[in-house]
Amino acid sequence: MNDNTNMFLDLLMIAAGGYLVYCAFLMKLKGEIGTSLISRNVDLSQAPDKAGYIRTMFLPNLIMGLFMILSGVSTSFLPKIGIGLPEKASTWIFLAALVLLVIYGIVSMNAQNKYLKPHA
Secondary structure, eight states: OOHHHHHHHHHHHHHHHHHHHHHHHHHHHHOOOOGGGSOTTOOGGGOSOHHHHHHHHHHHHHHHHHHHHHHHHHHHHHHHTTOOOOHHHHHHHHHHHHHHHHHHHHHHHHHIIIIISOOO
């Protein structure tokens, strides 16, 4: 990929990480759950335990968001100011991001099923 594509993807990663951090604090401070964080088939008005979801997902949202911000900054902006990472480090950061994303998705879906979907 060329430098413009990498920069765009890094900026997208930083923005998504910032949104996750924002949503984590929105959940913790206001008790609100961003509907874009959950699937469309969840009706929050029928959720049996929104507080449980917030308790469970605050830390994963915060960790995932901060990791995304730091990885985007480390692979995009640090080399621009002369603090370059070894080439293999960028690859390992990308792979760690993929693994963390899969784990985050599993934790998020389990929390949705447990706390936000009514049980029959």
